[in-house]
Amino acid sequence: MDLGIKGKVALVTGGSRGLGRQIALSLAREGVNVAICGRTKETLAATSKELTGLGVKAASVVADVGKPSEMDSLHKEAVRQLGPVDILVNNAGGSISRAGVDGASLAEFQATFDLNVFGGYRLMQLCIPHMKQQRWGRIINIASIWGREYGGNVGYMSAKAALIAATKHAGVTLAKHGILVNSIAPGSIEHPEGGWEKFKKDNPPEVVKAFIEKNLPMGRFGWPEPVGDLAAFLASQRAGLITGACIVVDGGQSITII
Numbered sequence: 001m002d003l004g005i006k007g008k009v010a011l012v013t014g015g016s017r018g019l020g021r022q023i024a025l026s027l028a029r030e031g032v033n034v035a036i037c038g039r040t041k042e043t044l045a046a047t048s049k050e051l052t053g054l055g056v057k058a059a060s061v062v063a064d065v066g067k068p069s070e071m072d073s074l075h076k077e078a079v080r081q082l083g084p085v086d087i088l089v090n091n092a093g094g095s096i097s098r099a100g101v102d103g104a105s106l107a108e109f110q111a112t113f114d115l116n117v118f119g120g121y122r123l124m125q126l127c128i129p130h131m132k133q134q135r136w137g138r139i140i141n142i143a144s145i146w147g148r149e150y151g152g153n154v155g156y157m158s159a160k161a162a163l164i165a166a167t168k169h170a171g172v173t174l175a176k177h178g179i180l181v182n183s184i185a186p187g188s189i190e191h192p193e194g195g196w197e198k199f200k201k202d203n204p205p206e207v208v209k210a211f212i213e214k215n216l217p218m219g220r221f222g223w224p225e226p227v228g229d230l231a232a233f234l235a236s237q238r239a240g241l242i243t244g245a246c247i248v249v250d251g252g253q254s255i256t257i258i
């Protein structure tokens with residue numbers, strides 16, 4: 001299937017490892033030129049090399065999405081290197097404190113929103129003018145099943161829920177401009193140096209086995225390719241009628257029926 005996005009420019013935050021790396025690779029396989037950001041120069045360089053190996057242009061920018069004030073310079077540098085952003089993927093995110101409301105400080109709660117919501121929100125604002133002008137744009141926000149139902153810690157769950165809500169609002173608001181805005185809610189996805197790989201290393205096999213039996217109907221952790229390929233589809237010409245949606249990729253893990 002030709003996704004019809006060859007030659008477009010994407011910016012993928014947290015694109016050097018994990019789900020972000022896979023999203024960048026899936027887009028590059030469709031001929032999209034990809035800018036990635038992260039906090040570590042070395043992993044950015046390694047992934048950039050993989051991207052250029054697929055025959056597209058790549059740019060890597062050191063930037064911390066948890067510091068929304070850095071988003072203007074990130075956007076400027078990505079545009080300088082590759083041109084205006086047609087496809088924005090707000091992927092970087094995660095937890096700051098694992099505690100509940102009786103343990104996580106207000107500063108930690110706020111920092112979780114900086115990382116999962118406010119950085120991406122600023123990037124949406126920076127990318128929208130060009131998308132509006134050309135009457136075409138795609139924004140994909142990486143949320144979590146734990147933004148749709150109970151799970152994880154209080155900051156993460158609340159921030160991902162806010163991201164899903166902001167996605168729906170942006171999708172409706174921007175629909176008339178040809179800009180589609182969707183979120184993806186992954187379940188527990190394992191990848192090198194990711195949280196679930198660490199969970200497996202840090203816990204005895206019986207604990208890991210019990211977690212899998214209780215939570216993962218497929219009997220195994222998820223893997224990044226279905227998330228990357230879904231992001232590429234949502235970024236494509238073919239996704240024309242999909243906006244404001246939150247699409248689950250979790251191997252049946254979530255409890256909700258909607």
Ligand SMILES: NC(=O)c1ccc[n+]([C@@H]2O[C@H](COP(=O)([O-])OP(=O)(O)OC[C@H]3O[C@@H](n4cnc5c(N)ncnc54)[C@H](OP(=O)(O)O)[C@@H]3O)[C@@H](O)[C@H]2O)c1
Nearest residue numbers: 014016017018019038039040064065066092093144188189
């Ligand atoms: N993996 C899962 O099971 C799962 C499930 C549901 C939702 N998600 C969501 O999917 C997204 C990606 O998850 P992941 O497991 O791939 O994440 P990850 O392993 O924590 O991070 C992967 C990438 O994000 C970058 N990154 C992390 N913090 C950053 C920051 N503050 N600023 C810029 N880049 C940053 C990392 O590079 P540096 O470390 O060099 O910065 C790396 O490139 C997140 O939003 C996460 O909440 C993941």
